[in-house]
Amino acid sequence: MSSGMSAAKTLTCDVAIVGSGPTGMTLAHLLGQSGVNVILIERNATTVTQPRAVSIDDEALRTMQALGLDRDIIADVMLDYGSNYFTPQGICFAKVEPTTREYGFPRRNAFTQPKLEATLRANLARYANVMQLFEHECESVTENESGVLLRLRHASGDVLVEADYVVGADGARSALRKVIGANLVGSTYNQKWVIVDLASTKERMRQTRVMCDPKRPFITLPGPGGIRRYEFMLHEGEDEERAASPEFVRELLAAAGPDADSPVVRRQVYTFHARKADRWNSKRIYLAGDAAHLSPPFAGQGMNSGLRDAHNLAWKLAAVVKGQMGAGLLATYQREREPHAWALIELAMNMGRIMMPTSERQAWLVQSAFRLAARFVPPVHAYFAQMKYKPKPFYADGFIADDAGLKISGRMLPQATLETHDRTRLRFDDVAGSGFAIVAIGVDAQALVASVDVSSLGLGAVPRIAIVPQKINLEPTMHEGIVAGRDLDNHMGEMATRTKNMLILLRPDRYVALAMRVEQAQTAGTFVEMARGLVSRMK
Ligand SMILES: Cc1cc2nc3c(=O)[nH]c(=O)nc-3n(C[C@H](O)[C@H](O)[C@H](O)COP(=O)(O)OP(=O)(O)OC[C@H]3O[C@@H](n4cnc5c(N)ncnc54)[C@H](O)[C@@H]3O)c2cc1C
Structure with missing residues (x-):
């Protein structure tokens, strides 16, 4: 290997992604958005041309919204x-x-994988920090304490890639899975x-x-x-x-x-297979999508689970690469994703029993x-x-704070349509943006969220959003720097009671990291200290 190495071109990046299927490209988009330098490696000349997955769910379309692509994608979807x-x-x-x-x-919703993949690829061109290497086959991967070296084969000669982290989104026959010594477990269907x-x-x-x-x-x-x-x-x-x-x-x-x-x-x-990898990562290499889990298609969830992996892993990699949080955060990836992905595989198997x-x-x-x-x-x-x-989008363990029995931490937050003071309608996620957000829900949500300051937590720009219950009018006071709206479709349901307010630290993947019932604006300080505790646990 050493003699060939000297002739090869060497590229460097924060994160190399092997595999340009739906999982790899979604991850590349999210990392591209966060300013992380990415190299996306794909052995084929194009994205898939043959039909594969046909069913895309609401959670996956929400992830497409996070990429700013839901409308483009829905143009080719039967909702x-x-x-x-x-x-x-x-x-x-x-x-x-x-x-x-x-x-x-x-x-x-019904879709076609080739069209989805073509849309994802065409729009990757938005990110100057995402380099696409199609027609490059990843041949070997070597990991050491400080990084990972990949050797790629291309018609015009070998390319070396030095990356801080690598994600194996290389599908069912993942070579990266073998590199980290993982085995597939579960039943072969x-x-x-x-x-x-x-x-x-x-x-x-x-x-x-x-x-x-x-x-x-x-x-x-x-x-x-x-x-x-x-x-x-x-x-x-x-x-x-x-x-x-x-x-x-x-x-x-x-x-x-x-x-x-x-x-x-x-x-x-x-x-069809019903299997999962017994480990999803080494120190610097992470598996996502079919590389980590394989589902029979009876629940239409194989690709959808891969997109959940991408949304979960992207903000964690970005936070670690940018030094906002310690590498301990990455250990929460498998803890959160594996039980959920497996629950959906079990659902598919149960549906298979009814069908067959x-x-x-x-x-x-x-x-x-x-x-x-x-x-x-x-x-x-x-x-x-x-x-x-x-199974609900819910994580019991991971980057989740104890919420004293509320059972809201760890859940995906519903997406409200907000009606603002001037009766504009906004989709919650479009307001929340791509990072963390602070959300107050309740009658006093506006004053409450205005009193919360998380700038000392090092989470970047954190929008503050107030949601008042459907049957309550907005308080007329305009608080500086917050977006306030009425929960038009009552999606927040029981979270928006008339008597108490709820404060939430929302993660970039729309899951609740911390939820607390708060009586008054003065108690918001306790919330900030709990959020600080959660962030500092990720060493
Ligand atoms: C018949 C069928 C029906 C399905 N129906 C559904 C459904 O309705 N809903 C649903 O959610 N899912 C469904 N699925 C599953 C879905 O298609 C997969 O889960 C999804 O494609 C996995 O995406 P991925 O990005 O993880 O992997 P893949 O799409 O397999 O992408 C992996 C990529 O990695 C590349 N690669 C691999 N090794 C290397 C290497 N060494 N170097 C460079 N590149 C490499 C490959 O060329 C490939 O492009 C179905 C699957 C099948 C087969």
Whole structure:
């Protein structure tokens, strides 16, 4: 290696990201925004051109909003669709049709991964501090106490990259995972499915249709611009090559509905996995996205979980690189992300069990139970229809302060629409910006947040935002340097009681680091001291 090294060009950066999938590019955007010097490394010449993920959730669209790209991305998204589950006889036994906009977007939305990735890549050009190295394959990675050295192979010669930190967003077969000595644990889900993507559909149903038939379960999902996907389970011993053949796929489509002759873009057999890496980092190398966890697609969460990783890791890397907080902060990444990512993988496995009954009897039992519950137990019906079974965006442990039983620290803050004094409507996240924010919620929120000064904590510019409950008018006094608004859609719910106010230190990824009930403006000093304690714990 040493003789080749002398001829190679050497580049330096704060953070090198290996892999330009949705996880790597989202991370590059967020670090670019924070002023961190980034090198993004991708072996391919372009982002993906073949369809992969098809479902993007509200939390992921909120992350796209943080990149300033939600409107561009939504231009290629079919917002707000549900899922209907059918018995083998064609009776709908369960509906998932959530209506909430708690985080600012509908909960279930159809998109195409190639378009999302193209938008992410085109907009990376905004950041002079993000260098993109496509057609560069990362061949070796060496870590020492002070940094990481990467050797990249390119047609015109090798390139060396010296980085303070490296993120392996290099997908399911991650080489970085091996470099840090991590193993995949969990179950390998030995079920094969053939995925069929159509360029157009005759299916008029907007929702996802899930046919829970033990003979051959299948799913048909909507897409933006009139496209549609079908996913058919294969039986043990069924030949993969035959399963992906045009004739076999046409037979499956003909049995499934009106798309027997619709134009097929792609046919591919996949084996799904339910696994996670047993460690997510060494001292200077971190795994994110599919490199860290692999989910079966039944809950449509693989990519969404990767985007959560990127949003979680980005502000921590930025704070450490800029010296705002100690490297101990990075230890909270796996502590926060692993349990949540795994909870979603378990959800996908449970959904898979409903979709794939193993016998007629089991199908009848499960489906009858759903139908009875839907008819006679409204809370159970609401639990499914409103998708309350999806694990909440919540971290029990990490960069989270104890909130004395309030159970608000660690939660993702809902995204309110704020109506200001002059009746302008603002989206909360657009006001909060890309760093930390101080938020007061309650009748006295304006005076309260105006009394809080966190400038001594070294967190950079921290906007102060007051949210008054939906049924309360804003206090007429204008406090300097704060944005005040009424919670137009009542998204803050129980947090905005009439009697007490709440003070929140909000993290850049929109999770609550610290929440405290505060009676009066004078007690805000205690809040600042608690925030200082939390920051100084991250050595
Ligand atoms: C059929 C199917 C359906 C799915 N449906 C959904 C869904 O509906 N919703 C959802 O959220 N998710 C879904 N997923 C999962 C989703 O596609 C993945 O979770 C997502 O693409 C992972 O993103 P990533 O950025 O972590 O990794 P990837 O997208 O795999 O990107 C990794 C990148 O790293 C590059 N790379 C790897 N090694 C190197 C190297 N040594 N040097 C340079 N570059 C390298 C690769 O070329 C690649 O571009 C689905 C997946 C499949 C297969």
